[in-house]
Amino acid sequence: MKYITLLLLTTALIISCSNEDEKILNEADYKNYLKTNNSKEIAKAEKELSFWNERIKKDSIQLIELSKSAGMQTKIFQLNASIEQLKNAEKNLTRSALVTNIGKDGKLLALAQNYITQHRFKEAKALVDSARIVAGGEIKAINLVAFDVAMELGDYENAEKILTKETDFSDYNYLIRLGKLEDYKGNLDKTIQHMEAAKAIAESSKQKGLQVWVYTNLADYYGHAGRINDAYNHYLKALAIDPSNSYAKKGIAWIAYSYENNPTEALRIIEAIEKDSKSPDYELLKSEIYESTGDEDSAKEALNNFLSRVSNPSYGDMYGAYLVEIYAGNPETSQQAITIAQKEVNNRPTPMSYDLLAHAYYGNGDYKKALSITQEHVIGKTHEPMAQFHTAQIYKALDMKNELAPIKEELLETSFELGPVTYKEIQNL
Template sequence: MKKIYLNAITLIMASIYLLSCEQETRFKTDKADYDLYLSHNSMETTSKYFELWNNKIKPDSLQVLSLVNVSGEYDRYFKGTGNIEFLKKAERSLKKAVEFAAVGKAGYLRALARNYISQHRFREALDLAQEARSFGSGVNATQSLLFDVEMELGNYDVAKQYLDSIQNMSDFGYLIRVAKWNDHKGDLDTAIRFMEKAKQKAESSKNRGLLSWSYSNLADYYGHAGRIEESYGLYLKTLALDPYSAHAKKGIAWIVYSHERNGNEALRILDSIINKNKSPEYYLLKAEVASFMGDDMAQVQALDDFYKLVRNKKYGDMYNAYNVDFYLNLDFNEKALALAQKEVKNRPTPESYGWLAYSLLKKGEKKKALELVEGHIANATFEPTILFRAAEIYKANGKTQQMEDIKKELLGSMYELGPLMESQITGL
């Protein structure tokens, strides 16, 4: 009787699982949901607000407030267009504000530090954040900034101390950072719970900027958790607030590509982004989708377009990791290694060490690669792409059990990794 009872439970559980899978596979995007945003005009890079403050800035005047407001508009234009010129103009305005400010200098230092974070100038950002702290004003804002910078630099123990110092379950800024911390630790469920609380705070405030940010970031988390339909819904909500959000459009393109395996539609979405936003990374995703479709010409063209853009020296170190991957795919292993070494020096995170280890593997230095994996990557990150490179290094060094352990984790991250990597993972 007990055996029959257990078999019945097993059958019921299997039926529930199959039903849930069927419901998930039934979900499909609808281009009618997002076509309006794809055809939206490019962002206007001027406004009455911008002109008002910009006209107050004279060569011989010290209009600090005007400089700060203008820099905010430049930052907004950069996010909407991907044009690096706007980020650099924002930097110049903020540097002048810091130079001329008689009061409120700590706030201007924090703003400039955030600009440097966007440029991946993390050590300079840290210097500015520490200088801002010396003024003793806006302590919570400075501690939050220091958490952000230390996370980017891979100083996780120090970052946790700053996070603990700003603990406040009613504060949006704390909630998004504790979500980021839990995601870093590999606790995605807890990260999602905190981001959902942050979303609720944003909805209560009715602040469009906070709403757009929380919707798009929670959409990312839902995608990582396999909650594809919820992720899609939040990307649409983001676009309803901000039709220029390339991040949300890219999120939808990824769903169409990775979940639905619809390369043509994913390319259509990406092309609509590229027509209005000049950030180089969209060309890399276009190259990946084209490769998945077997369109060699489109892949090569997308990679060429990427390379032409990132040659602009104004990008500085912003695309170092992307460029390491780019060089490795072309078997330019010496260039990849040199750039990976530079990135580790600038930003000693598990991701940077992952690229350095992988570059060493490609040069045939598998033992050195393994040393980096064991010293800087193992148990330090849960990012699937980093773990995949670590698995290849374990395999090359005959560490079969470690490779198999990672492979099991990766098999549960197929959506996040994308269909192009599916055969590579199964072939480990």
């Protein structure tokens, strides 16, 4: 079982190798952050949420109260990954969008962003299209969210056209999206260049939220580029501003696990994060780390915990990609993997979704079907190492040695991003 890292941005090929002799982490740098939590901030947000909720009557039109309540619910979700708060925010945003005539386009965009978080991308696109009609023309905020949706739906050509309309190299929101587009194209150096420009803008603005976001996402890209020390330093930069930031802590945990080969420290960091978060993600990451140490019982327990938690209907399709990976690896559930992967393709027809479908057929033993899907929808259309790994597995199963050799050579340079468990499988291809 492999943990698929959920990044706010898509990933690219890396040039990296694990080197436990080249130690980067220094516990003194982050030990105090592991003791911090966001309970006070959550309590403050919950108090404010209660304040606004008390003023909302069942059948009344109270746009300010609805918007404020949805804002607090979204904030709490961002703080502790409470899916209930995200769903409650959806309800208030839906109600607000239905009853308002003033600023309706903004309400529709807010709901679209909520849907994006829930992986309801086609519904998000419909809302963006409606917002554009209501606004009566080209609005920057609408174009930026339209770009986000187009990228998620694999409509890359249209996404680029939309972003070109908003070209402004002095704008943070433009630069981070341009970085995402270049990442999709496999231009990691350009991605980092644009993200560094966005970082400079965020630092000049002194807006903490912008700084934390760009530090953590730039850290991810540095990791993909093999610049592990730069990645580490930027996770620390984020924590210096937001000591309870779970994303930055998870990044440090991944360095401990995948680069320094220190699963004990990685698990210690993750367990500290879990005290603050309701996200099921960490159970899956723990399962992989336990697997890497040979602790099969703990790996199975963590995996079962993950599966139990994501069975909550409120999650919808948010964990479909994870489930395909898990179920495809077991002959008894491989057909279930195909069903989920087909749904992923329908919801989000990107090369990575088709890769999941091909992987599901591979897990079911239908190697020729897997190859057909990969050749038509994956090869040459994504630079993701996981997709390359799945392609290599198919080549191996079909004894396509000439095709396998070059892709295996490239995959041997992705140890940091894919992690020790997958890297062992690559070595055995």
